[in-house]
Amino acid sequence: MTKDYYDILGVERDATPEAIKKAYRRRAMRVHPDVAPDDADAAEKFKELSEAYEVLSDSNKRAVFDRGGDPMSGAGSAGFSGFGGGFSGGFDFTNLVDAMFGQAGGRGPRSRVRQGQDALVRVTLQLHEAVFGVTKPVKVATAVVCPKCSGKGGEPGSEPVTCSTCDGAGEVTAIQRSFLGDIRTTQACPTCRGYGTIIPQPCSECSGEGRVRTTRTLQVKIPAGVSTGIRIHLEAQGEVGPGGGPAGDLYVELSVADHETFRRDGDNLEMVVKLPMTAAALGTTVDVTTLEAEWEGSDPADRSVAVDIPAGTQSGTRIALKDRGVPKLRGGGRGELGVTVLVQTPTKLDDHQRDLLRQLAESRREDHPEAETAKHGKGVLGKLSEWFTS
Template sequence: MADHYETLGVERDASLDEIKKAYRRLARELHPDVNPSEEAAERFKSVTHAYDVLSDPNERQRYDLGGDGSGGMGGFGDIFETFFGQGFGGGQRGPRSRAERGDDAMIRVDVELADVVFGVQREIVVNTAVLCGTCQGSCCQPGTSPVTCDVCGGTGQVQRQVRSLFGNVVTTHACGSCQGYGTVIEHPCVECGGKGRVSERRTQTIDIPSGIETGTRMQLRGGGEVGPGGGPNGDLFIQFRVMHHDVFNRDGNDLLATVQVSMTDAILGADTTVEGLDGGVHVVVPPGTQSGDVITVRGRGIQALHSTQRGDLKFAVQVVTPTKISSREKELIRQFASHRKDPAPALGEFQQGLFGKIRDRFFRAG
């Protein structure tokens, strides 16, 4: 078996660029369209096979370690390519486009609970690939353009004739000189290195809808990375996390909170205004209110996702018993107690503490 390095006329430590230049030089000399002789055709097959092996880092490593550089399939791979399409699994014919769809991107955004009530506009920062401003995606230095590959003639493919159990068969492969594009960029754009895109940190305004929950994802079509060669953008996915609030909790689209009520207000009842997430909330404490009772204010919760309907705001009452009172107050309370004639303290139904009681009543309240 001929040595692939000798076939291409390069040293064993040759760089990929040196291997590519050697192949292009020999291909221009031996291509069947240029030199129709049988000897040239055989040499062209050998040169192309040597390039296929040495231009692939994995194949080259196996070859350097003593492998035959056949890629494991040998002649049978070429037979399957002939009968079932290009590249064993099938493939496209003709030159492939440099422009490819960009990757999708995903970022995580923290949202305050107050912003979930009605939704909010927010500016986000995205690190992604954008169109190169110098070459506008052409991949070429301004004033230049890709040139037709002189090995494949712009088809992006080359043919090889190999011997098999069925005789000589012709297989089609992507051109190794132009990588199947059909053109060669001789003067790549300096700004993007011939990729047609560059990395950039950009700011974007998004509309965060009401009613989102932790884990909710939003898809912005075309908001992801621009593709190589100025290809279409991928999509941008935004995953939200609703931050903890010290006062309000959430149950679906309902808001939950605890309101502290004095002993006298719990007995006599009271009207008060507390500060909600979207302004003042009028709360009516009925006479005789007990700790753990739930006061519901309709329509002051969270606006549902993709809807105008709002949940409720529910307050669990905590009656606060004073710990420091004056002698006069004690006397008045004694007089009150003497007129009430309430029964002595007694055992009642077991409760999992005040907050267990509050929690249970939250979910039973309508």
């Protein structure tokens, strides 16, 4: 036997039936005489390819071939009795075309009702809204069910009628004759666009779409502790589908605006407090306004906090106040409120104040100090610099 059907189809000897079908379909689309009319050998190549597919797609014939026998002998020898005379015997030309182009037909009319798409809106929050949570009105421009036709697409009182072109099948079949036989192709009906029915009186409100665009306002609950980039998923609040189909989902993407006093760092809030040099040297207690002061639902007692400044506090010192930061989005508790001290050196002194400072410097032997160099690195001063430059 000179023919190797596996080689003709370009598959391995252990190829599955599905792999054989795909290989045949792929090669048939290249050598079919109607596709390659300029190839004088196209008909012979297609005949050989079809013979290989007939053998390898039939488990009995394939077994005979694998054992070294002639699968086309006996009852199967009439399978290709003259290519010009058409196919006969054990080979079904309809199955050949189905393998080549995929099974056509049988889909039936498609529904006018389809799933809607998801929608995305972006919302900017103030820092206190993101930290403590808020229920926020959000405007959404989406498609909703047409109020006039309730999604049916026709004027009230009218009903869809069966398409006369396809008799409700939603598809039509065209027959193309060739020397190989009749080739049938099926496509969506051009009259009804595959629906199988026609709406004789489309709704004047939605033009038969079953949905209209509008802007609606949703009350969206924002949980405490959210941050920029987080998306809130609202099921079935997106676009209503054609024909009044089920709505997609709505995603609300959050962005948190910068604050003039507080800076967020993960679950912590950071702020800077300016102190006179004398207060930092002697120590003091200062009242600091917290972020709760901007939240209507907060306890008035939490809207400020007393911060103890130890004597000798240096500029850049951070004092951490526990459970005064951002509520943790997953899990309980809150982060810290970090209060960074910025010691201010006086720039305007009268003669008396200048004499007092001079006396202090002399008593501390600092009237002629030696400069000390500092190593490079961020440290507290570097972080403090970042605060003002970021």
